[in-house]
Amino acid sequence: MNLDRRQFLTLAGGGLAASPLISGTVRAEPVKTSAHIVILGAGAAGTALANRLSGRLSGARITIVDARKDHLYQPGLSLIAAGLKPAAYAVSQTGQWLPAHTTWIEERAAEIDPEAKRVTTEGGTALDYDYLVVATGLVLDHDAIDGFSLDLVGTNGIGALYAGPDYAEKTWKAAQHYSETGGIGLFTRPATEMKCAGAPLKHTFLIDDIARTAGNAGKVDIHYMANNNSLFGVPIVSEKVRMLFENRGISPAYSHVLKAIDPGARRATFTTPDGDQERDYDYIHVIPPQRAPDVVRQSGLSWADKWVDQGWVEVDSKTLRHRRYADIFALGDVAGVPKGKTAASVKWQVPVVEDHLVATLAGRDGTESYNGYTSCPLITRIGRAMLIEFDYSNNLVPSFPGVIAPLEELWISWLMKEVALKATYNAMLRGRA
Amino acid sequence: MKELNLATLIAVFEEIFGRGLFWAMVAVAALITLAYLYVLIRDRAVSWRKFLLAQISMPFGAILAVVFVHAMTDSGFRDVGGPIDLIALLAIAALGAIGMAILVYTVQSLIGRERGT
Numbered sequence: 001m002n003l004d005r006r007q008f009l010t011l012a013g014g015g016l017a018a019s020p021l022i023s024g025t026v027r028a029e030p031v032k033t034s035a036h037i038v039i040l041g042a043g044a045a046g047t048a049l050a051n052r053l054s055g056r057l058s059g060a061r062i063t064i065v066d067a068r069k070d071h072l073y074q075p076g077l078s079l080i081a082a083g084l085k086p087a088a089y090a091v092s093q094t095g096q097w098l099p100a101h102t103t104w105i106e107e108r109a110a111e112i113d114p115e116a117k118r119v120t121t122e123g124g125t126a127l128d129y130d131y132l133v134v135a136t137g138l139v140l141d142h143d144a145i146d147g148f149s150l151d152l153v154g155t156n157g158i159g160a161l162y163a164g165p166d167y168a169e170k171t172w173k174a175a176q177h178y179s180e181t182g183g184i185g186l187f188t189r190p191a192t193e194m195k196c197a198g199a200p201l202k203h204t205f206l207i208d209d210i211a212r213t214a215g216n217a218g219k220v221d222i223h224y225m226a227n228n229n230s231l232f233g234v235p236i237v238s239e240k241v242r243m244l245f246e247n248r249g250i251s252p253a254y255s256h257v258l259k260a261i262d263p264g265a266r267r268a269t270f271t272t273p274d275g276d277q278e279r280d281y282d283y284i285h286v287i288p289p290q291r292a293p294d295v296v297r298q299s300g301l302s303w304a305d306k307w308v309d310q311g312w313v314e315v316d317s318k319t320l321r322h323r324r325y326a327d328i329f330a331l332g333d334v335a336g337v338p339k340g341k342t343a344a345s346v347k348w349q350v351p352v353v354e355d356h357l358v359a360t361l362a363g364r365d366g367t368e369s370y371n372g373y374t375s376c377p378l379i380t381r382i383g384r385a386m387l388i389e390f391d392y393s394n395n396l397v398p399s400f401p402g403v404i405a406p407l408e409e410l411w412i413s414w415l416m417k418e419v420a421l422k423a424t425y426n427a428m429l430r431g432r433a
Numbered sequence: 434m435k436e437l438n439l440a441t442l443i444a445v446f447e448e449i450f451g452r453g454l455f456w457a458m459v460a461v462a463a464l465i466t467l468a469y470l471y472v473l474i475r476d477r478a479v480s481w482r483k484f485l486l487a488q489i490s491m492p493f494g495a496i497l498a499v500v501f502v503h504a505m506t507d508s509g510f511r512d513v514g515g516p517i518d519l520i521a522l523l524a525i526a527a528l529g530a531i532g533m534a535i536l537v538y539t540v541q542s543l544i545g546r547e548r549g550t
Binding site for chain 1: 447
């Protein structure tokens with residue numbers, strides 16, 4: 001039994017939160033099948049789906065392929081890079097989340113052959129599948145930024161929080177030093193699709209706030225380098241951020257895409273409509289271009305006419321089913337849909353793929369549909385955030401309409417991020433939320 | 434939140450505190466409530482002397498609850514940004530106050546000597 005929030009609040013408010021609720025979601029009988037389902041990737045999407053499928057299917061063989069032993073709670077990276085959490089906050093073990101009776105192959109996929117319905121791993125294991133779920137995540141193309149390498153992070157005023165928990169912690173070292181000594185700060189984002197487009201903004205707001213709280217507001221000169229002529233993909237949010245930036249004295253620079261850095265000279269080169277432009281910096285936050293992994297791009301599963309330099313999987317935006325191969329789905333960052341590269345999106349996407357996959361195995365048609373839901377608790381300072389939720393159409397879709405205003409900087413939104421977000425994420429991994 | 438039902442909420446709370454601690458806390462809260470009901474039924478009346486002390490303890494419970502939430506979440510009073518924040522703050526304070534009052538009343542009744550009503 002599923003309730004939306006309004007129904008829930010009405011019930012709870014009326015004191016009627018009685019027995020049907022306690023049972024939670026009433027599950028149908030497991031569908032009997034002998035199908036072999038291969039899931040590429042044990043990140044948020046792959047793990048959550050494996051757990052949900054194992055409860056819905058009886059007799060299915062589920063194989064999950066991922067070489068990474070550490071599971072990363074990526075929404076925590078922004079907090080680590082602001083000194084609010086240690087690196088360990090975002091790290092757990094992949095194995096602890098996977099359901100029993102699932103085979104975990106601790107290797108990377110090397111080849112996908114959608115015609116032969118076979119995945120080959122780097123170790124040479126061949127996996128013949130009946131259904132394939134591509135949930136590999138994306139790769140950060142650090143080499144695309146000339147002069148940049150990961151060993152520079154934390155030194156010479158260079159931060160790169162996307163690169164992982166340890167790099168996020170090193171980013172904090174450089175950012176903390178900057179918040180004390182001041183100078184010019186450049187906060188960049190790539191021109192490709194990217195995971196959590198709010199994170200570059202959060203980092204900007206947080207470092208500004210930390211400098212301010214330390215009494216160094218007069219020392220820092222912060223610039224947000226937007227990749228195009230907006231600050232966020234959703235126009236109404238972009239406009240709100242523009243106002244907040246104005247209020248905080250953060251200068252936006254539009255259509256500036258980072259191309260190269262000279263760490264010694266602390267100078268960055270940006271591609272702009274007026275040609276390359278150089279900017280000096282005391283702190284720079286680098287977020288590189290993001291693409292589908294090579295194994296996906298070489299498999300012929302990518303869009304041929306969209307995102308050709310990025311290679312996201314060609315799926316139907318509502319069902320996340322591959323448009324040419326009905327036995328393949330894509331989930332999470334690697335899916336070729338216009339929005340949805342966040343953990344919150346995954347939470348919405350997983351039940352859709354689960355529904356269509358289980359329905360197919362039961363000889364029915366699936367009914368669930370993904371509307372592009374993406375959510376971002378956009379932190380504007382330590383202690384406040386805006387709970388921004390939107391869909392494919394750039395409509396705001398607030399979870400608590402009339403209660404938690406999406407474009408207001410609120411303490412309660414911060415509380416939710418601090419207290420409930422990781423817990424909800426973990427519950428999602430276990431297939432329980 | 435896509436699905437918000439009691440099962441989801443319980444799953445989230447179990448993740449926040451850990452399954453053992455969460456259910457231990459639920460058990461403690463239930464025990465205190467039961468003990469409170471027990472002393473009410475046992476004494477067949479509200480002891481106004483005890484109730485007075487319980488009332489005096491309420492502001493301390495309220496302050497403790499707010500300080501606890503602030504400390505746990507790296508935030509403070511300056512972060513209140515809208516009406517819902519004020520409501521949340523007052524709700525946290527109210528929960529702390531009521532919890533403290535029930536606790537103080539029950540503890541007095543269970544261990545204190547009955548000195549008339």
